[in-house]
Amino acid sequence: xxxxxxxxxxxxxxxxxxxxxxxxxxxxxxxxxxxxxxxxxxxxxxxxxxxxxxxxxxxxxxxxxxxxxxxxxxxxxxxxxxxxxxxxxxxxxxxxxxxxxxxxxxxxxxxxxxxxxxxxxxxxxxxxxxxxxxxxxxxxxxxxxxxxxxxxxxxxxxxxxxxxxxxxxxxxxxxxxxxxxxxxxxxxxxxxxxxxxxxxxxxxxxxxxxxxxxxxxxxxxxxxxxxxxxxxxxxxxxxxxxxxxxxxxxxxxxxxxxxxxxxxxxxxxxxxx
Amino acid sequence: xxxxxxxxxxxxxxxxxxxxxxxxxxxxxxxxxxxxxxxxxxxxxxxxxxxxxxxxxxxxxxxxxxxxxxxxxxxxxxxxxxxxxxxxxxxxxxxxxxxxxxxxxxxxxxxxxxxxxxxxxxxxxxxxxxxxxxxxxxxxxxxxxxxxxxxxxxxxxxxxxxxxxxxxxxxxxxxxxxxxxxxxxxxxxxxxxxxxxxxxxxxxxxxxxxxxxxxxxxxxxxxxxxxxxxxxxxxxxxxxxxxxxxxxxxxxxxxxxxxx
Numbered sequence: 001x002x003x004x005x006x007x008x009x010x011x012x013x014x015x016x017x018x019x020x021x022x023x024x025x026x027x028x029x030x031x032x033x034x035x036x037x038x039x040x041x042x043x044x045x046x047x048x049x050x051x052x053x054x055x056x057x058x059x060x061x062x063x064x065x066x067x068x069x070x071x072x073x074x075x076x077x078x079x080x081x082x083x084x085x086x087x088x089x090x091x092x093x094x095x096x097x098x099x100x101x102x103x104x105x106x107x108x109x110x111x112x113x114x115x116x117x118x119x120x121x122x123x124x125x126x127x128x129x130x131x132x133x134x135x136x137x138x139x140x141x142x143x144x145x146x147x148x149x150x151x152x153x154x155x156x157x158x159x160x161x162x163x164x165x166x167x168x169x170x171x172x173x174x175x176x177x178x179x180x181x182x183x184x185x186x187x188x189x190x191x192x193x194x195x196x197x198x199x200x201x202x203x204x205x206x207x208x209x210x211x212x213x214x215x216x217x218x219x220x221x222x223x224x225x226x227x228x229x230x231x232x233x234x235x236x237x238x239x240x241x242x243x244x245x246x247x248x249x250x251x252x253x254x255x256x257x258x259x260x261x262x263x264x265x266x267x268x269x270x271x272x273x
Numbered sequence: 274x275x276x277x278x279x280x281x282x283x284x285x286x287x288x289x290x291x292x293x294x295x296x297x298x299x300x301x302x303x304x305x306x307x308x309x310x311x312x313x314x315x316x317x318x319x320x321x322x323x324x325x326x327x328x329x330x331x332x333x334x335x336x337x338x339x340x341x342x343x344x345x346x347x348x349x350x351x352x353x354x355x356x357x358x359x360x361x362x363x364x365x366x367x368x369x370x371x372x373x374x375x376x377x378x379x380x381x382x383x384x385x386x387x388x389x390x391x392x393x394x395x396x397x398x399x400x401x402x403x404x405x406x407x408x409x410x411x412x413x414x415x416x417x418x419x420x421x422x423x424x425x426x427x428x429x430x431x432x433x434x435x436x437x438x439x440x441x442x443x444x445x446x447x448x449x450x451x452x453x454x455x456x457x458x459x460x461x462x463x464x465x466x467x468x469x470x471x472x473x474x475x476x477x478x479x480x481x482x483x484x485x486x487x488x489x490x491x492x493x494x495x496x497x498x499x500x501x502x503x504x505x506x507x508x509x510x511x512x513x514x515x516x517x518x519x520x521x522x523x524x525x526x527x528x529x530x531x532x533x
Contacts, residue, residue, distance in 0.1 A: 085434065106434075113431040117449040117526040126445070130436045157526045173435075 033060035035096050036181060036213040037082060042091035044077050044237075051077045053237035054091070061096065064207060064214045066224035068265065069234035076185055078234065079217045083107040083183040097180055105181035106174040110189045112166035114158040120169055121145065121154035127176040144172040147206060164195035168202065175206065182207075184216040188223065197253065200226055204249065221262045221269075226251050231261075233268050241268040314496035319503065322496040331485070336504065339470060339481040342398065346405025347466045354410040354462075355455075358417025362451070363443075368418075375414065383407045384472055396477035401470060408469035409462040416458025420451030453527060456520045463512040471505060 037059040044052040051074040059065055069075045080086040081093060083105050097103040106127070114123045124141035132140060145151045148168040158166055167187060174182060184203075188196045204227055207214055218224050224231045225245055233241035243265065247257055296316050302308045303315030314322075326332035357375065361368040383404060394400035424447050432446045474483025482501055489497035524530050 083434075109427070109431075111427060113427050115428060115446065115449070117452075117524075118445070119526075126432075126435050126437075129441065130438075157531070159526065159528045159531070 033062060035059065035094075036061040036063070037096070037215075038094040039082075040092045040094075042078070042081060042088045042093065044074070044081065044086070045089045051237055052081075052088070055234075055237075055239060057232065057239065059213060059215065061213055062211050064216070064227060064229045066216045066218055066228035066231045067234060068218055068221060068224050068231055068269070069240075070269065071219070073234045074237045075217045075234045079107070079183050079185050079215060082181070082215055095181070103181075104177060104179045105183060106177070106179040107183040107185060108167075108170055108174045108187045110186045112158070112163075112170040114166055114169055114173075116158055119155055119157060120150065120161070123158060123169055124154075124172045124176055127173040131177050141172070141176055144176045145169075147175075147209075148172045148202060162195075164191050164199060167191065167199060171203070171206070175210065175212075178210060179212055181213045181215065184214065184218075186218055187216075189219070196220075196223070201250070203227065208249070221265050222253065222258070224265070225258045225261050226253060231265055233265060235269070241265065311495065314499050318496040319500050322494070322500045326497070326500070335480060335482050335485045336508075339474065339483070340508070342401045342474075342481065343405060343466050343470045346402045346470070347409050347462065349402060350406030350409040351413045351459075351462060353406070354413030354458075355417050357410075358414045358455075359421065362418045362421025363447070372418075375411075379411045379415070383469065387473070387476055391477050396479060400477060401473045401481075404473045405466055405469045408465040412458045412461040412465060413455075414458075416454045416461070417451065420454030420458075421447060423454060424450035452523060456516065456524070459519075460513060460516045463516055464509065467505060467509050467512065 035058050037057070039055050039057040042052055042055040042057075043050065055078060067075045067078060077086065081088050085107065095103045095105070114120075115126065118126070121138065121141050124145060125137045128137045128140060131137075142151055142154060145154055148171055150165060150168055150172070153161065153165070158169065161169065170187070188199050191199060200223060203214075216224070216227060225247075228245055231241070231243045231245060232239055233243070243261070245261060247255075247261075251258065299308075299313075300316045303310070303313070303317075308315075310318075323332070357371065361372055386404070386407070390400045390403055394403065428446050428450065429442065432442045437445065470481075471483045474481040475487055476483075478484040482504060486498050486501035489495075489501070521530055
């Protein structure tokens, strides 16, 4: 397995130039952010099928990481392990932070998974289960609904919302308790192209405000490059590419630089890299 | 707003147009001698019987007795069915232990037990309560179980991830998710409740609507027989309307119950 980390200052001049091989400790970052997540030798087997094969990954606090790969490459399994929904067959997962509330992680799925029988506001309050109740919970959920632009819909039923709006409510529910880590399992996969770009911008804005660590699983290379600080490509249960995306934000879709990075990732995905 | 109210009223009224027209045709047919008095009494005679029985207090008393029996039997059978539905929907162990037995019993038509019930309880209240309870048990049981099994597992997983306790998971996710199916069972059970009670009262009773109709048959009071049948229809409709009202109140979130 090769871990290739490209530091912003050491970008290869042209596509395909040899990358500097770095381990995280050798990273010439002046003051590296403390780690949010640290994976060591994470392996997951279902029966005799190995889905993840010794993944080593360090994610600094506040980083936006996109995990990309073909269907069935194990990226969703990796996310479920990160979010604590599944446990690895072997290997260790270390989550930094102090007490349980500081280490809180939330996951957002491809489906909004809203309770159809609860009004929008109540659905967001589900995110505060065991954390806040009553008036406090209502105020917090209204605040976060404001952030996603749906404050005026708090008293409506989920069935009247569009797909993109439902996913915004799901995002509000995931973020209302200010999680330390937000795991996103292709949350925009089912949306139309325009709504998806809108959601990407919303996600980026809220991430910049709240400073959580985000791990996004996606099959959309353009989305990964548009949102992430770093793209990790998973192939056959291993990390095939670990690429920094040093572009300034907000990023523009379709710029030459994003196209180059997208090309680099696609080449690796299809084994031409 | 006013227009919607008028529309709703008009639509409710539309459902009663056909029964009203049938009554008019029936009265006309009786008056002209097209239908003999000994086959079916004209609506006017049924109305007269209604007034007569209301004045003597006999009708109110029998309706009261029958309604009490129906509701008590429903409460007993419905709550046992609901409890088994919940238990078997939530616990695999409970389902493995009891579901096979319940499914076998379910396939016996409960009215086939009437001879046995008469041997056990005679024609006392217990006999009617037992039959009604048995009749309503199964629709409530089967639909509660189906409802709980049909709850979206993705929502249950979501509830768990967000740290809901078992109690919160039940009241916020499982029960509301099962409710539409439970209502189907409830409406079906209400129909079975009246059917069972009337059959039981017709065969073995000394009071109640079914008994009143059987007594009237003995004395060839065809108007009273017809009156009883019409009252069954009205009571059945009333029970169904109540269930629908409950449904509308509790399933407001459901797209089927939202104003278009």
